[in-house]
Amino acid sequence: MTDHIIQIRNLHKSFGDFKALDGLNLDVRRGEIFGFLGCNGAGKSTTIRCMLSLIKPDAGEILFNGKSTREHRNTFLRQVGCIIEKPDFYTNLSALDNLRISARMYGMRSKKEEILSVIELVGLAGREREAVKTYSQGMKQRLGIAQALLHRPELIILDEPTNGLDPKGIIDLRRIIQRLKTDFQKTVIVSSHILSEIELIADSFCIIDRGKTVIQGRTAELLSENEMLVSVETDQPEQMFRLLQNAGREVSAPASDDQTLTIKTGRADIPDIHREIVRSGLPVYGFHARKKLEDLFLNLTQNTDAHAGLN
């Protein structure tokens, strides 16, 4: 069996004159959390919909375990659980009934205990008999994951799973995604335009722009820990700049009205920088270290709306 669970080759799809996918290529390794990044309208959802046969591509090939998903559609769909944008349910029915319907569609005679165990896994135990219309967006998202897991698929696809979630919901979802990989050995593809989320959980990621793959690889390789950015917010930027420069730091000179300085450094040096600043007694209103995914993303995507798509 191939190392790659998903391989996409030269995928094309147009809607009228608009090229949504323009020769997209993608490889997803088995057992990893794969981040699928792009601005709004870059082609993430179209790619996922092509994978799941919701949209028919004009050209190209999608392989699952080395076999064409078009030719082996049902075999593929039997091995996939997904949430596309937001999970939608028959809201007049309970979570239990919704999951029963889903199980029947897979030809599963799911026992109630099996359904209840998935409900428990996503933290909805005790609420399973309530109509879904009474659920919050976060609860629906959890139920969506329960539905995606019910038939024990090999691959989970989550398209913009954090849409509409509050910060707690986002944190809970992140934990669930990590558990899918560590506890259940699932491969998870997460599409998002929230870079910080992908940075936290993805083993590999891919950035697409205007329907084309711009970059793809392992997170650790693409985001070297030797290249991080530290932002320091102060109302005495000149003094702070001198302090850091004297300490031999690679710091950008502050603009006249800018109170934030940016230092390029390695991860190991961040505690030292922090210590130097504290010792100086200069006032600090913000101290934020980040890897360079955001910069990488902005450099690689030429889309003028890039900033609008970032959170």
Next chain:
Amino acid sequence: MLDLIRTEIFKIATKPRSYIGFAAIFAIVVIIQLALYADGQAYLDFLIQSLNQSFEIEGMDFNGNLVGFIILQTLIIQMPLLVALVSGDAISGEIQGGTIRSLLTKPVSRSQIVWAKFIAAELYTLLLILWLGILAWVVSLLFFGPGDLVVLKSDSLVIVRNADTVWRFGSAFAVAFLSLSVVVALSFLLSAIAENSIAPIIITMSVILLFTIIGTFDIPVFNQIKPFLFTTHMIVWRNFFDRPLPVDQIAQSAGIMVLHIVMFLGATLIYFNKKDITQ
């Protein structure tokens, strides 16, 4: 496939709108029955007053068969709307609710989904017709008693013997079911095209209204297209109360309606199989 059909039946059964048809039929039938129970003879006298001017009519009584026929004639106009309420929502309701994405990412073909939904909608229509039959005819027989059925036509009067009414009513309900199946198939096609569940219902009713209006005008250009309009054949159930029975006309109408069902359902299958789900 059986699991799919069962799922679709379950979905219909758990939607409140599915019960509107049953409630509406119950309300209308009971109101008509009560009104006829109170003033039935006066109504009958009014109906045959023109005949009384030329003939002396005796022994024409008010009975369950006549009440059943009157109700059927009145309600059959409303039935397409009640059917379209459910069938027009079958696919578009899934699109509007977003559940179509989940539905189409399951390991079943799109054609199987359309068939399962169509069969479930047909079962619903059958139940609705049975409900109408039980309330309009069986209950009327219990209340008003059996008797010969006198059917008044614009140019004639047909008397159906009581012993003959069972198979005639049975056949009329069967053909009425076929007529409503055309409505189911049409609203299914519109349901596959539309993105919301109101449009297929409104368009289905508009099409029926338009075709019915065309059918009522005696204009040469309309007369040429009338035989091809399904609405022309939807009233063929009345022919079961004719003597002699116009078998050829009934068979021809039934054939044209079956052809419409095949055409609408075929178009639905082709369209739905090609449809990109972009919502």
